[in-house]
Amino acid sequence: MNTQWLTKEFGLCMALAVSILLLMVFMGSAYGIRVLVEASCYAIIALGLTIQWGYAGLFNAGIMGFVAIGGFSAMLLTFPVNQGFWSSDQASDLGQAFLKLLGAVVIVWAVVQLRRLSVPRSIRLPLLLITLAVAYLWVVNGFAPVTQAIVSQHGFIGGFGMPVWVGWLVGGILAGTVAYFIGHICLGLRSDYLAIATLGVAEIIKAFLKNSEWLTRGTLTVSPLPWPVPSAGEVGFITARALYLSVTAVLIAIIFYLLHAAYKGPWGRMMRAIRDNELSSAAMGKDVNQRRLEVFILGCILMGIGGAGLATFNGIFDPNGYLPLHHTFLIWVMVILGGPGNNLGTLFGAVFVYVIWIMSEPVALFILNTVSYFGNLWFAWEAPSDFASRALQARVFSIGLIITLVLRYAPKGLFPEKVQQYS
Amino acid sequence: MNEFVFFINNVLISGVVIGSIYALGAVGITLIFSILRFAHFAHADLMTLGAFFAFFLTALFPAIGPALGLPTAFVMLPLAMGLTALTAVYLDKAFYKPLRAQGVKPIVLVMASLGVTLMLQGLIRMFMGTSSRNLYIDDRKGIHRIDVPFELANRPIVITDPQILLILFLVVAVIALHLFLTRSKLGKAMRAMSDNPDLARVSGINTQKVVTVTWIIAGSLAAAAGTLLSLDVSLKPDLSFMLLLPIFAAAIVGGVGHPYGALAGGFVIGFAETLSVFNWAVLLRPFRDQLWFDLPANLAFVPTEYKITVPFFILLAILVWRPTGLFKGKVL
Amino acid sequence: MHLLEAKNVHGGYGGMNILNGLDLAINADEIGVIVGPNGAGKSTLLKAIFGLLRVTEGSIELRGELITNADPGELVLKKMAFVPQEKNIFPSLTVQENLEMGAYSRQDNYQHILEQVYHFFPPLADKRSQPAGELSGGQRQMVAMGRALMIEPSLILLDEPTAGLSPLYMADIFERIVTINAAGVGVLMVEQHAKQALKIAHKGFVLVAGQNRFTDTGMNLINNPEVAKAFLGG
Ligand SMILES: Nc1ncnc2c1ncn2[C@@H]1O[C@H](COP(=O)(O)OP(=O)(O)OP(=O)(O)O)[C@@H](O)[C@H]1O
Ligand SMILES: [Mg+2]
Numbered sequence: 011m012n013t014q015w016l017t018k019e020f021g022l023c024m025a026l027a028v029s030i031l032l033l034m035v036f037m038g039s040a041y042g043i044r045v046l047v048e049a050s051c052y053a054i055i056a057l058g059l060t061i062q063w064g065y066a067g068l069f070n071a072g073i074m075g076f077v078a079i080g081g082f083s084a085m086l087l088t089f090p091v092n093q094g095f096w097s098s099d100q101a102s103d104l105g106q107a108f109l110k111l112l113g114a115v116v117i118v119w120a121v122v123q124l125r126r127l128s129v130p131r132s133i134r135l136p137l138l139l140i141t142l143a144v145a146y147l148w149v150v151n152g153f154a155p156v157t158q159a160i161v162s163q164h165g166f167i168g169g170f171g172m173p174v175w176v177g178w179l180v181g182g183i184l185a186g187t188v189a190y191f192i193g194h195i196c197l198g199l200r201s202d203y204l205a206i207a208t209l210g211v212a213e214i215i216k217a218f219l220k221n222s223e224w225l226t227r228g229t230l231t232v233s234p235l236p237w238p239v240p241s242a243g244e245v246g247f248i249t250a251r252a253l254y255l256s257v258t259a260v261l262i263a264i265i266f267y268l269l270h271a272a273y274k275g276p277w278g279r280m281m282r283a284i285r286d287n288e289l290s291s292a293a294m295g296k297d298v299n300q301r302r303l304e305v306f307i308l309g310c311i312l313m314g315i316g317g318a319g320l321a322t323f324n325g326i327f328d329p330n331g332y333l334p335l336h337h338t339f340l341i342w343v344m345v346i347l348g349g350p351g352n353n354l355g356t357l358f359g360a361v362f363v364y365v366i367w368i369m370s371e372p373v374a375l376f377i378l379n380t381v382s383y384f385g386n387l388w389f390a391w392e393a394p395s396d397f398a399s400r401a402l403q404a405r406v407f408s409i410g411l412i413i414t415l416v417l418r419y420a421p422k423g424l425f426p427e428k429v430q431q432y433s
Numbered sequence: 434m435n436e437f438v439f440f441i442n443n444v445l446i447s448g449v450v451i452g453s454i455y456a457l458g459a460v461g462i463t464l465i466f467s468i469l470r471f472a473h474f475a476h477a478d479l480m481t482l483g484a485f486f487a488f489f490l491t492a493l494f495p496a497i498g499p500a501l502g503l504p505t506a507f508v509m510l511p512l513a514m515g516l517t518a519l520t521a522v523y524l525d526k527a528f529y530k531p532l533r534a535q536g537v538k539p540i541v542l543v544m545a546s547l548g549v550t551l552m553l554q555g556l557i558r559m560f561m562g563t564s565s566r567n568l569y570i571d572d573r574k575g576i577h578r579i580d581v582p583f584e585l586a587n588r589p590i591v592i593t594d595p596q597i598l599l600i601l602f603l604v605v606a607v608i609a610l611h612l613f614l615t616r617s618k619l620g621k622a623m624r625a626m627s628d629n630p631d632l633a634r635v636s637g638i639n640t641q642k643v644v645t646v647t648w649i650i651a652g653s654l655a656a657a658a659g660t661l662l663s664l665d666v667s668l669k670p671d672l673s674f675m676l677l678l679p680i681f682a683a684a685i686v687g688g689v690g691h692p693y694g695a696l697a698g699g700f701v702i703g704f705a706e707t708l709s710v711f712n713w714a715v716l717l718r719p720f721r722d723q724l725w726f727d728l729p730a731n732l733a734f735v736p737t738e739y740k741i742t743v744p745f746f747i748l749l750a751i752l753v754w755r756p757t758g759l760f761k762g763k764v765l
Numbered sequence: 766m767h768l769l770e771a772k773n774v775h776g777g778y779g780g781m782n783i784l785n786g787l788d789l790a791i792n793a794d795e796i797g798v799i800v801g802p803n804g805a806g807k808s809t810l811l812k813a814i815f816g817l818l819r820v821t822e823g824s825i826e827l828r829g830e831l832i833t834n835a836d837p838g839e840l841v842l843k844k845m846a847f848v849p850q851e852k853n854i855f856p857s858l859t860v861q862e863n864l865e866m867g868a869y870s871r872q873d874n875y876q877h878i879l880e881q882v883y884h885f886f887p888p889l890a891d892k893r894s895q896p897a898g899e900l901s902g903g904q905r906q907m908v909a910m911g912r913a914l915m916i917e918p919s920l921i922l923l924d925e926p927t928a929g930l931s932p933l934y935m936a937d938i939f940e941r942i943v944t945i946n947a948a949g950v951g952v953l954m955v956e957q958h959a960k961q962a963l964k965i966a967h968k969g970f971v972l973v974a975g976q977n978r979f980t981d982t983g984m985n986l987i988n989n990p991e992v993a994k995a996f997l998g999g
């Protein structure tokens with residue numbers, strides 16, 4: 011055991027603990043616990059990324075998309091049932107629209123199957139394209155009136171009123187399903203493609219969630235989402251948030267244990283072999299792409315669960331709150347700063363970066379107010395009205411700067427992955 | 434006939450315009466990829482940055498354009514291109530070159546370029562806020578209405594000054610790029626380095642110079658595209674969000690590392706977008722009585738708010754069926 | 766003074782050492798031939814000499830001047846040329862452009878050298894505006910050597926110039942190498958066709974596991990029963 015690293019890690023953790031303590035003292039313990047809960051949800055997401063990037067070298071640039079799916083699922087499954095909608099005609103109309111969708115899928119599938127009847131490609135391809143176009147327009151025009159009626163009469167279809175853990179679980183599964191399709195297409199290609207595709211998928215998920223008002227209320231947002239533990243109204247802020255924190259903490263502990271076991275086991279060894287030297291493991295006859303797909307899906311499941319936990323805690327589902335580029339790279343900073351491939355480092359990075367991220371807002375505002383106050387006083391300088399919101403963009407700049415600096419000067423992060431020798 | 438004019442305005446002209454923008458961006462992406470072998474994610478931000486340079490210069494000398502009879506921002510374009518090219522060269526020096534020297538995997542460079550993206554976005558918003566601006570300050574956008582010589586058409590074909598300038602610019606830029614790549618020593622060296630970087634070193638080609646020239650070309654084309662687009666629409670800091678996916682899709686559709694492919698890819702994506710958000714019901718309306726079904730009011734394939742999905746699905750389709758792109762580029 | 770002298774060269778890829786203390790020297794008008802089993806480090810040695818790979822220990826001298834870990838671009842200016850074992854052409858560039866790239870470092874008019882190269886490799890003259898990637902294996906090898914000759918080198922490093930060629934072509938290439946050498950160009954080449962190559966060699970080096978096993982004149986190596994048995998196929 012290398013004691014030198016131990017001391018450094020220990021020191022870093024102590025520093026973090028002290029800064030959290032300071033946060034609690036200055037901002038109140040309710041606020042401090044809130045930050046911790048959010049940090050713990052981000053930690054789950056970051057663990058998802060650390061296995062994708064740290065274990066397998068997969069570049070996921072669309073983290074926020076998977077997080078949004080998790081949040082959406084938490085909302086849809088746990089929000090109370092909208093009786094008004096389900097007892098109205100629109101419910102069956104919507105059912106019919108979905109039947110049309112199913113029908114369209116069957117027809118398209120049938121056209122694809124013409125291949126088996128050895129219909130020549132020159133006929134099949136145009137036929138497929140025409141079928142796709144017609145089926146698509148048919149389905150879209152089937153949904154349009156129903157969804158409009160739902161929005162105008164009932165707001166949206168409401169939730170399913172299920173227990174919170176179901177929402178979280180389904181969030182993970184949904185995220186994993188999307189990951190399966192993306193990974194299936196992109197993992198055989200160079201890693202840049204995965205980055206572009208995941209970036210795109212995040213934008214699309216957001217566009218869908220934002221514009222499907224019948225499903226998500228769009229910009230109107232959905233709240234309050236039920237909690238898995240007694241809410242603040244029942245037991246007070248501190249207790250409720252502490253209870254919530256214990257739920258996420260247990261979740262992290264379980265994930266942590268499972269990942270640790272997997273990492274040490276043959277599966278983790280193989281993953282790292284693939285990451286560090288693709289060619290030789292391919293030569294060793296391991297199905298590299300299959301393994302990578304597994305890791306990619308697993309990581310996205312964690313992101314979905316983390317996203318669900320985050321949305322439930324905030325009590326609100328707001329599709330506009332998901333900023334694909336910025337939040338995605340907040341997670342990236344957590345992982346590369348903490349040490350990719352090192353779960354403990356990731357955990358540390360998640361809490362550390364999140365605390366800084368949160369604290370930078372009041373600190374920046376304080377500095378700004380001081381600057382504009384004295385600027386006004388001494389030079390009669392009038393700060394522009396959106397000065398504060400502009401200056402907050404400094405956070406985006408800092409994330410970018412940290413990413414480039416860490417890549418250059420500490421590519422292994424603060425907690426480097428302790429590579430066991432394997433040959 | 435009005436319906437047809439509507440089609441020309443909304444599909445043909447729009448497609449050519451947005452396709453040209455994408456093409457200019459995609460050519461830069463493809464050149465950077467073929468020389469430096471990584472997907473440069475900050476490219477759309479270079480486009481935005483270039484437009485902001487043009488905006489500053491326009492604000493500084495608003496009277497120049499009217500004196501010359503051209504939009505001021507267009508007169509300032511060469512300067513904006515130069516500044517952006519310089520920025521690109523220095524970004525490379527500061528952030529990518531040290532990583533290359535360490536011999537990192539290409540994906541680390543991709544990540545660094547995302548870091549640069551965030552920095553540029555943060556800076557632009559910090560200094561310019563998030564509101565949208567007009568690149569015409571002391572002058573006004575020239576709009577040309579061309580009447581169609583048909584009895585039934587009373588609507589004109591509409592094309593604006595910036596659109597005409599954009600198309601002219603693209604033609605000139607493509608010819609210049611072609612001549613550069615096929616006739617000049619440096620251009621040939623660039624193709625050589627794209628073909629086989631190790632052999633380029635072995636042959637004594639000054640690879641650093643080639644890298645610099647690549648950034649200069651990519652940066653100036655990006656600035657031109659960003660400026661001309663902002664001139665035609667408006668200048669917004671989140672321009673880059675709208676551009677990032679389409680220009681990558683265009684580069685990949687065209688075959689990565691293939692400048693002419695990127696050009697074609699830009700138009701493929703541009704037309705795919707305009708065709709899919711076009712309301713086909715407009716064209717069918719004259720035949721409404723002959724149709725066996727009720728014509729819905731809106732028969733677009735993709736609602737405008739989902740336009741971003743179009744390049745994405747084209748990208749996925751290309752990755753599935755032809756990862757090398759239409760023109761047999763390299764697989765990224 | 767030797768044209769090229771390598772002393773106690775160590776080096777490899779990443780942390781892995783492939784070259785473990787190699788010595789080698791040739792004179793200005795000589796052909797040196799390196800033979801040895803696959804994976805012995807022959808290509809690695811040429812790359813190390815040409816500055817494409819870090820030499821961690823030992824020294825390399827060109828006409829007495831230290832060139833250890835020099836930049837390839839610099840070596841080209843010192844009239845040293847290298848033809849790698851594989852990927853030794855620019856496939857999408859035309860034959861003519863390939864040759865022009867060889868002359869990239871030249872500032873003078875090199876038209877006459879171009880014509881000399883076409884004269885030396887007649888098949889290339891007919892194909893000058895065809896992409897090099899569309900040529901046959903033998904023609905590509907000619908393009909690769911032609912590219913290297915564009916700087917009028919005083920030392921040329923060739924890595925398996927006859928790989929994959931028919932025996933007739935191979936003899937042809939060897940003949941050309943002798944001609945090049947006769948014009949005063951030092952040649953250091955790696956060859957799998959050990960017997961034929963050693964026949965034209967002034968110096969021969971048998972490499973095994975990154976170290977010299979035998980060093981002698983070409984003829985002596987061919988006649989050495991031990992070498993013949995282990996490395997020349999009996
Ligand atoms: N790019 C590389 N990275 C890591 N190891 C390499 C690389 N190239 C070669 N090697 C290793 O270096 C050793 C020597 O390789 P080298 O190419 O020098 O052999 P060689 O003698 O030229 O063989 P051959 O006759 O097959 O060409 C081999 O074990 C090989 O695996
Ligand atoms: Mg070799």
